[in-house]
Every structure is written in C-alpha cells, then in structure tokens.
Amino acid sequence: MHILYVEDEAKIAEFVRAGLKEQGFLVDYCDNGNDGYARALELEYDVIVLDIMVPGKDGLAILKGLRRAGRNTPVVLLTARNELDDRLEGLNLGADDYIAKPFFVEELVARIHAVVRRVSGDRQNFLHVGAIKLDRISREVTCDRHSLACSLPEVIELTTREFNLLEYLMRSPGRVFTRTQILEHVWGYDFNPSTNLVDVCIQRLRKKIEPLGGTGCIDSIRGVGYCFHKFDSTS
DSSP states (O other), X not given: OEEEEEOOOHHHHHHHHHHHHHTTOEEEEESSHHHHHHHHHHSOOSEEEEESSOSSSOHHHHXXXXXXXXXXXOEEEEEXXXXXXXXXXXXXXXXXXXXXXXXXXXXXXXHHHHHHHHHHOGGGGEEEETTEEEETTXXXXXXXXXXXXXXXXXXXXXXXXXXXXXXXXXXXXXXXXXXXXXXXXXXXXXXXXXXXXXXHHHHHHHHHHSOTTSOOSEEEETTTEEEEOOOOTTO
C-alpha cells in the first residue's frame, strides 16, 4: 500500500518509516503540515498516517481541509497519550482511527490494515489485471492459468522489492512510469538515477510473471520507462 506519513520528530519518523517499509509499504514522508497537506491533495494514497502536532498546518487542520475538499482517504491520527480532546475532535472531523504515542510499529501496521478493510472492503485489497492477481494484504501474487494459458506455477514467489514494484505498476495499468519515478516510489530517494536497478528488477519480474508464449505483462517504453499492460475485456 502507498502511505503518506506526516511527522516532525525525526527519530520517531526514521524508526516508523523503516518499520513500514519492512512490511512492504511504499512510504512518502513529510516533516511539516504544509507539505503534507499539499502532497495529500496532489496524490492518491491508500492511507495517511498523520501526527496531530506538526509545524505549519497541524494534523487536525489537514484532516479538516481534506474532508472539505472531498478527499476520503483513510486517516490514522498519531496523538500523545493525554490528548483525549484532540482524539475526539479528530474522529468527529472524519479520522478513521487513532493511535497514542508511544506505540509499536506492528500495532500501527495492524491499524492500517484494519482501516483499509473497513473503509474499502476486500475489493480494494486486490489488484487484478490480465492474468495477474495481487493480494495487497497477504502479499500473494497468482497467475490465472485459464485466461492466458499460463504455464507458470499459479502462486508466483516474489521478493519484497519485486512485489512492491509489481504493485506500483499494477495500480495504474497503461500508465507509463519513468525509471526515476519507480526509483523514488519503490527504492526511495537514496539511489543514483543512473543505476540499472529498475531494469534488472523488471527483468526478474518478467521471468516470473510473463505467461510463456503470451502477451507480455510489462511493456517497455523506449527512452521513457515501463508500464503494466492494460488488457482490454477481450484480452
């Protein structure tokens, strides 16, 4: 899942981001409310994890602005243990859950999954494009043998990075992503854009998911990047 995380305490943010990424989440991070609010309006996220006490727009102001703008992205608030009034106000403004500091990352992950299931239902937990079906909760990828005569095993074993890359492409079938975009969302911002990490990972994915003799699932766009093939209803 693609998460927006807004938190100004650097040590907490570093720890939580690492824990979320270990669990397979794609995490965009902002350390102030103004940037967080702008990012939340600009991009579509599965969940926003929002600390109430951040500089600039505070968490409650961000939440209020998002709901007034018609953005229904699930929001999990992070609050200090004694901020009962803030928690109640946040729930009244449309927050989907809250968690008091300090907390275990495992608890936050469980809250995120619970919110997604409650708000979106099982339909949003799956991506199904062509012969490939991806379960975002169990992190299982399967190939439909019947639709494209897939000769690969039904369950496709992927590494965490391969799964994250596949999910990122499958979220928007037919949309072309540049290598830089893929690096930023799947690997983070610490890699040299000239690296061939994306190309190598794409090659590994293709070997695992492409039906033998069938139409390729991942298209290469020369000089630009990659996209997951958008199959029509007759494909």
